[in-house]
Amino acid sequence: MLPPFLVGPTAVGKTAVGIEVARELGAEILSIDSRQAYRRLDIGTAKPTPSERAAVRHHLLDLFEPTEKASAAEFAHHFHDALREVQSRGRRTLAVGGSGLYVDACLGRLDRLPPADAPIRAEHRRIRDAQGTECLHERLRGVDPQSAARLAPGDFQRISRALEVFQLTGLPLGQLQTQRGPLDLSAGPPMVLLLRQRSDLRARIALRAHAMFAAGLLDELENALAAGVPADAPGLQAIGYADFVRVLRREVSREEATEGFIRRTAQYAKRQITWFRNRYRGIRPLEIAPDEAPETTARRALPRLEEPLDSPAERG
Numbered sequence: 001m002l003p004p005f006l007v008g009p010t011a012v013g014k015t016a017v018g019i020e021v022a023r024e025l026g027a028e029i030l031s032i033d034s035r036q037a038y039r040r041l042d043i044g045t046a047k048p049t050p051s052e053r054a055a056v057r058h059h060l061l062d063l064f065e066p067t068e069k070a071s072a073a074e075f076a077h078h079f080h081d082a083l084r085e086v087q088s089r090g091r092r093t094l095a096v097g098g099s100g101l102y103v104d105a106c107l108g109r110l111d112r113l114p115p116a117d118a119p120i121r122a123e124h125r126r127i128r129d130a131q132g133t134e135c136l137h138e139r140l141r142g143v144d145p146q147s148a149a150r151l152a153p154g155d156f157q158r159i160s161r162a163l164e165v166f167q168l169t170g171l172p173l174g175q176l177q178t179q180r181g182p183l184d185l186s187a188g189p190p191m192v193l194l195l196r197q198r199s200d201l202r203a204r205i206a207l208r209a210h211a212m213f214a215a216g217l218l219d220e221l222e223n224a225l226a227a228g229v230p231a232d233a234p235g236l237q238a239i240g241y242a243d244f245v246r247v248l249r250r251e252v253s254r255e256e257a258t259e260g261f262i263r264r265t266a267q268y269a270k271r272q273i274t275w276f277r278n279r280y281r282g283i284r285p286l287e288i289a290p291d292e293a294p295e296t297t298a299r300r301a302l303p304r305l306e307e308p309l310d311s312p313a314e315r316g
Contacts, residue, residue, distance in 0.1 A: 002107070003030065003083065003093035004305040007276055008194030009269035010098055011204045013288060013297070015048050017194060018096035019056045020298030021305065025094060028057040028086050030079060032097025032106060037063045037070060037078075038235035040224055043217045045238055046208065059086070066224060066235025069157055072105035079106045094305075095189075100275035109183060113176060114168040124160040133232075136163060144172035150271050152264060154242040157234050185282035192284045192304045193276050194297070200290045205265045209240075209258055222248055239264045 006021060008014050022029050031037075035045040039062040048058055059082040064070045079095075086093050097103060104110055127136055133156045140163050141148035147162040162173045169176065185191055196204070221244050225231065231245045240261035246252045276283055284304040288297050 001087075002189040003027070003095045004189055005032075005095045005097075005103065005191040006194065006301065006305065007032075007096075007103060007191060007283075008098055009201065009272040010046070010265060011201060011208050011269065012098075012194045012196055013204075013294060014096050014098060014194060015046070015052060016294035017288075017297045017301065018094060019048075019052055020294045021301055022056040022094045024298060024302055025092050025305075027092035027094040028059060030082055030086075030093050030095045031058050031060045032075075032079070032095055032099055032102050033060075034070070034072075034075070034099040034102050035235075035238045036061050037075060038066050038068075039064065040227075040229075041066060041220065041235055041238070043212050043215050043220045044241055044244075046212075064235070066229045066233045069234045072101045073110055075102050076105035076108075076110065098272050100272060100279065104279070107183065107189075113165055113173075117164055117168060120164050120167055121160060124156075124163065128156055128160075133159060136160065139163060140166075144174065146172060146174035150268075152237070152239060152242070154232075155237045156232050157237055182279055182281045185280055190284065190305050191276075191280055191282075192286050192301050193273075194301075195273065195285055195287045197287070197290070201269060202262075202266050205269065206262050209262050209265070213254070213258065218244060218247065218254075221245065239268055 006014060006018050018029055021027075031048070033045070035041065036047045037060060038045065041047075047061060052058075053061075060075070060078055063075070063078055083093055095103075095106065101110075124136060134153045136156070136159050137148060137151070137153040140151070140159055143166050144162055148159075151158050151162065153159075165171070165173045165176065221236075221241065224236070225245070225248070229236065231242070236242070236245070240257070243252065243257035243260050247254050247257045277285075286297070286301055286304060
């Protein structure tokens with residue numbers, strides 16, 4: 001049986017609220033985050049801290065090395081393995097995350113895509129090495145503007161995959177991924193979408209960006225590179241890391257990189273909200289006030305996570 005889902009954009013407060021909800025439910029958290037699944041990249045992915053993990057047990061963190069190319073399908077296998085293990089111990093679970101495609105995969109909605117094509121990928125690498133990833137991004141914009149809009153210009157792995165799918169099928173990746181249409185949640189699982197006013201969310205994104213630097217983000221990145229992780233490794237494709245590599249190389253200032261990080265994170269948050277609103281019919285929005293404590297939000301979220309869709313609580 002699938003658990004309730006607590007979803008939302010980056011920096012909305014999912015971790016703090018999820019911990020409070022899990023405490024009330026006596027549940028363990030299944031974290032659905034495509035970046036937090038990478039090891040050794042804790043600060044830049046806003047991974048739950050050791051104290052937060054001590055408060056409530058988290059699963060699905062630190063699954064892959066930064067050099068591994070993880071897929072949504074592979075992650076979904078880990079999700080269901082963890083779900084079965086927790087349920088076998090008689091414990092409840094709460095799914096918490098913001099990676100829309102990974103949520104889809106965990107719900108069994110991942111459409112079949114063509115397998116990797118070695119010659120096409122080799123061609124993309126040659127283009128990247130000669131002209132830069134931005135050239136491939138522009139090419140993607142011409143054939144699949146939806147995918148190009150959601151991918152950072154430096155995200156070689158995902159840009160290459162989207163181009164590869166188009167070259168093999170003649171169809172944009174987004175069309176293949178959305179051909180099933182919205183999922184009707186009336187039969188479950190319950191899904192709550194945490195939201196904030198745009199100005200509040202952007203302010204939180206900015207505060208978190210500065211807090212990451214204060215916590216040692218550049219040291220974390222420098223240590224990964226020194227350990228042999230390439231700058232274009234899959235784990236370093238999270239928003240901001242490419243800019244921070246340029247900071248270490250003294251190509252841009254820390255201020256410039258931070259501004260770009262904040263801007264692209266805000267754009268990503270907007271795309272996340274659009275994904276969840278359009279993808280799941282019956283999703284339950286819950287707006288958080290700027291000064292609202294996580295405990296308060298959790299109390300308001302609990303009925304929406306436990307009541308059937310047509311319950312009085314839902315109608316109210």
